Amino acid sequence: MDDEWRAICDKFTNAQNLTDVESRKDPDNDPFRSKYKARELLREIYCSLKNFEEPPVDGQREDVFGQGFSGDSPAGLRAAKLGAVEYYLGVNHVDTEELSAGQEHLMNCMKLLERCRVSSENVSLFIHVRNQLGILWAGRDETETAQGFLETAESIYQRYMKEDGSPPTDMTEYFTTEEKLLTHQERTKRFELAYTHTMYYLAQVYKNLGETERAATYCHSTLQRQLQLNQFSPMEWALNAATLSQYYITKGRYMEGRHCLAAATVISGLAGEVPSEAAAQESETECERREQLRQKRAEIARCWIKYGLNLLQDAKKLLEDNIGELDSDRQEELKRARRREEEEEEKGRKSALLFGSEDTFDSIASLEEKVPCLLPLDFTEARAVFLVGQTYVTQAKEYFQMDGYVTDHIEILQDHSSMFRGLAFFEEDLERRCKMHKRRVDMLEPVCNDLNSQYYLMIRRQMMFELAETYNEMMDLKLTLANRQADTESLDNHTIKKFNSLCSASAKYFQMFLDSLCSPEGKSPEHLEEEVLRPALVARFRVARLHSQLISSVPTMQLDNLNRSLENYKYVVEYCDAHPEAVAAVETELELSREMAGLLPLKINRLKARMAENN
Amino acid sequence: SSQLAPSSDSNSIKVFVRVRPLTQGSGLTTDGDQNLCLTVTSPNTIRLLSKPEPRTFTYDHVADMDTSQDSVFSSVAKNIVESCVNGYNGTIFAYGQTGSGKTFTMLGPSELDNFTDELRGVIPRSFEYIFFLINREVERSGQSKSFLCKCSFIEIYNEQIYDLLDTASASLFLRENIKKGLFVEGAVEKFVNSAAEAYMVLSTGWRNRRVASTSMNRESSRSHAVFTMTLESKESINEVVNIRMSQLNLVDLAGSERQKDTHTEGSRLKEASSINRSLMCLGQVIMALVDVSNGKNRHICYRDSKLTFLLRDSLGGNAKTYIIANVHPGSKCFGETLSTLHFAQRAKLIKNKAIINEDTQGNVK
Numbered sequence: 001m002d003d004e005w006r007a008i009c010d011k012f013t014n015a016q017n018l019t020d021v022e023s024r025k026d027p028d029n030d031p032f033r034s035k036y037k038a039r040e041l042l043r044e045i046y047c048s049l050k051n052f053e054e055p056p057v058d059g060q061r062e063d064v065f066g067q068g069f070s071g072d073s074p075a076g077l078r079a080a081k082l083g084a085v086e087y088y089l090g091v092n093h094v095d096t097e098e099l100s101a102g103q104e105h106l107m108n109c110m111k112l113l114e115r116c117r118v119s120s121e122n123v124s125l126f127i128h129v130r131n132q133l134g135i136l137w138a139g140r141d142e143t144e145t146a147q148g149f150l151e152t153a154e155s156i157y158q159r160y161m162k163e164d165g166s167p168p169t170d171m172t173e174y175f176t177t178e179e180k181l182l183t184h185q186e187r188t189k190r191f192e193l194a195y196t197h198t199m200y201y202l203a204q205v206y207k208n209l210g211e212t213e214r215a216a217t218y219c220h221s222t223l224q225r226q227l228q229l230n231q232f233s234p235m236e237w238a239l240n241a242a243t244l245s246q247y248y249i250t251k252g253r254y255m256e257g258r259h260c261l262a263a264a265t266v267i268s269g270l271a272g273e274v275p276s277e278a279a280a281q282e283s284e285t286e287c288e289r290r291e292q293l294r295q296k297r298a299e300i301a302r303c304w305i306k307y308g309l310n311l312l313q314d315a316k317k318l319l320e321d322n323i324g325e326l327d328s329d330r331q332e333e334l335k336r337a338r339r340r341e342e343e344e345e346e347k348g349r350k351s352a353l354l355f356g357s358e359d360t361f362d363s364i365a366s367l368e369e370k371v372p373c374l375l376p377l378d379f380t381e382a383r384a385v386f387l388v389g390q391t392y393v394t395q396a397k398e399y400f401q402m403d404g405y406v407t408d409h410i411e412i413l414q415d416h417s418s419m420f421r422g423l424a425f426f427e428e429d430l431e432r433r434c435k436m437h438k439r440r441v442d443m444l445e446p447v448c449n450d451l452n453s454q455y456y457l458m459i460r461r462q463m464m465f466e467l468a469e470t471y472n473e474m475m476d477l478k479l480t481l482a483n484r485q486a487d488t489e490s491l492d493n494h495t496i497k498k499f500n501s502l503c504s505a506s507a508k509y510f511q512m513f514l515d516s517l518c519s520p521e522g523k524s525p526e527h528l529e530e531e532v533l534r535p536a537l538v539a540r541f542r543v544a545r546l547h548s549q550l551i552s553s554v555p556t557m558q559l560d561n562l563n564r565s566l567e568n569y570k571y572v573v574e575y576c577d578a579h580p581e582a583v584a585a586v587e588t589e590l591e592l593s594r595e596m597a598g599l600l601p602l603k604i605n606r607l608k609a610r611m612a613e614n615n
Numbered sequence: 616s617s618q619l620a621p622s623s624d625s626n627s628i629k630v631f632v633r634v635r636p637l638t639q640g641s642g643l644t645t646d647g648d649q650n651l652c653l654t655v656t657s658p659n660t661i662r663l664l665s666k667p668e669p670r671t672f673t674y675d676h677v678a679d680m681d682t683s684q685d686s687v688f689s690s691v692a693k694n695i696v697e698s699c700v701n702g703y704n705g706t707i708f709a710y711g712q713t714g715s716g717k718t719f720t721m722l723g724p725s726e727l728d729n730f731t732d733e734l735r736g737v738i739p740r741s742f743e744y745i746f747f748l749i750n751r752e753v754e755r756s757g758q759s760k761s762f763l764c765k766c767s768f769i770e771i772y773n774e775q776i777y778d779l780l781d782t783a784s785a786s787l788f789l790r791e792n793i794k795k796g797l798f799v800e801g802a803v804e805k806f807v808n809s810a811a812e813a814y815m816v817l818s819t820g821w822r823n824r825r826v827a828s829t830s831m832n833r834e835s836s837r838s839h840a841v842f843t844m845t846l847e848s849k850e851s852i853n854e855v856v857n858i859r860m861s862q863l864n865l866v867d868l869a870g871s872e873r874q875k876d877t878h879t880e881g882s883r884l885k886e887a888s889s890i891n892r893s894l895m896c897l898g899q900v901i902m903a904l905v906d907v908s909n910g911k912n913r914h915i916c917y918r919d920s921k922l923t924f925l926l927r928d929s930l931g932g933n934a935k936t937y938i939i940a941n942v943h944p945g946s947k948c949f950g951e952t953l954s955t956l957h958f959a960q961r962a963k964l965i966k967n968k969a970i971i972n973e974d975t976q977g978n979v980k
Contacts, residue, residue: 028825028837097713097870099950140950141957239916250911299916306914313912406791415912447793454704454860455796455928 012175015041032096046085071119080122083112084171120168127153143208153198196225238268242303254373262367263355298399301392308389312422315375379426386423434477468509475502507546510539534585541589544568566600569593628936629675635716636680650946655679688740700748702859706929711941712951713870742810763847765804768820772838779820840867
């Protein structure tokens, strides 16, 4: 018996070794060689175990914490051992792409366990087998089934920790000799890790079920448990935290977002220094490490950029009046509300989610303090947010250079431009505001013109639209400034020239955008796709307005401009008449277009009459 | 103008599902399994005999076991090849479990050298058709139009890119250029003048692919293979030279059953778990594309897998794309078939998205 048992233990160790170590060295054309060998050993173990006498049974099965064999009874231990072999066979089959067979073995394990009560001897197996079944079913897109297994695993863990909590036996210990049993510390670590995996799988399951809030909570728990158990690779952890921050940002929860980002930055620091270029040229591993660290830190920087950008944009949305200007009454009201909140907060510190281990907690907190997380309410506050964002723009661009990373680089430029736009909203000096928009044009225009239109169609469309709008904005600002000095009729030549050039530039980019929607033969589409419907109609509307705004003293040019204008207003009206479903998307623009399409012909006729008179 | 845009019908990805016949004596473990888990109920619906209720899936086209190679080509590739010659980018993917007939569909029977065989697949037929169209265009234009055709063939294995036309080379990098778009730096490009030459390039590379035997299947591709044909047309009309570039990507994905890697974590299976990261990310990207975000600006830290990055234009971009989802009808393959059908359905939802950051207020005065 003793020898026989020793043989079983040896076989098990061997199978584990084949699965975990040897299998990595298997050749490409025979990738599962070691796994197949391990499978044979497991089968042998199973047969040997089966041959051992079945102990007498007493008690009926019920729920897992109720009746059944107690875990440390002979029958309970036998079931656990057989169950463990079934479990390993199951995992083995899943690994070798025989999912149905794998499922069968895992279910056998479940059946064996069903007869036992949860105890420190078998609780680990209870959790592991459910984790595996969860993975298996999630892989088949049967998410609810997976959810069932994983949620049961979760509740078994919680109940066990509440009712017992002693470091449970690890499954590998079923097949080890006395002297090789694990320490309590090691047992706890393995058990907690299995449960961490349950959390991680549940996070994915909830994501797949569309329960994002819940998924985010489980992501957070997974990350925090990893930190506590000291089971993580710093860069990977940091990227996960940074990604999670993006979830909070989209929900407008900036305090949580900031916390995730600060944690990401601190933990990514644990990955060490970026190897120098010289070191990278010396060795391939250093080269790869350099690439990895630079890239991932740049990714985290980009998450910070989005943080700043959204903060500015949300503040703008909150503060703008119906013509998009800063509403100062609202500003005052919000400032008062904030002062009240701050007083409240003194009494009880807000409980936000928290990351950190003993070593990292302070660093995370101190980084957090340097970045605002409240919506900025005036220029000074907006500027502070902008500057944080801009620092990260510089950092991200160092890695994502145009040559090699076109799409990423442009995306960063677009964010930078949007941040300028957010900041400009708070700027009261119109000259300076105009200069901010000029900065946006300077960063986008050359790139937009250089981009290959076939490969970067989508990005170009976005950029053309943004440039058009920026020029439009600048034109409006110039006009407002000029009007402060004089009325439109008496604008000086220089101002008129400036105004017209901004006006034409805006119209040009709107037109380029519209052209990009045309067929290769230059025909504009009869039906506008949903995604471009509003932008396309708005672009038409703007082109119409811009042409009617161009200042010219030459009647023929005036006439041309008015005709172009009319043509575009008519397009909007006619398109909406032909496609009633489009009306909802452009209600305001449509109303104005109808009005203008009615008025412009009168104006055109008057002009024509005047021209005829003068001839 | 050389500016191109997709026409309105090209925006969604089309999906073609093909059911392979049952096999006998091929050494597959699915041999002898005469129980079917699905039926083709119409030219665009398939019913999966799931429990408790059978489920029906709808696609652009569903082909049953008797469908000929020629009819697959006509439905899937003909149109894409035509648009390619007219300057659009096009992509054809083959997706499915190992042993479900991807290679047969794309290439034809293995070890096929005679490419006039009735059983030749989508790829050789596409080559023939491309050169037929090219020759016709050149003739029609009275030699004022000329074409240049180059091929490259790469493999993505373990998230590394290898050149199948130059096996001695180390792994390659993906890069982007403002003028050239996305490209694999250093990949060999072979000029070809006929379908036969293109086929030569393909079969040379095909032999270099990483293939493995498992008990599940006799032969299973461990890598994604991407064959790219770049067409450049030059037309001189009245001293003006008009140049158009387009790409046809033919992609054979690694067996979809290895999606399990989505959930493995830690170092336990590091080697094995990264084999198919590309495929896993492909699914994720699709989810992300389908997912309607609330208009907020966000950044997702994870770089696309090499495969999705390379094919970005084909997944919701500026290209015509067809996915051929191959399924095995045997009841033993139920799980994998279900997962393939789910994947194919998600793929249908991808749309060409142009997000315009537009100011909705402010300028209307």
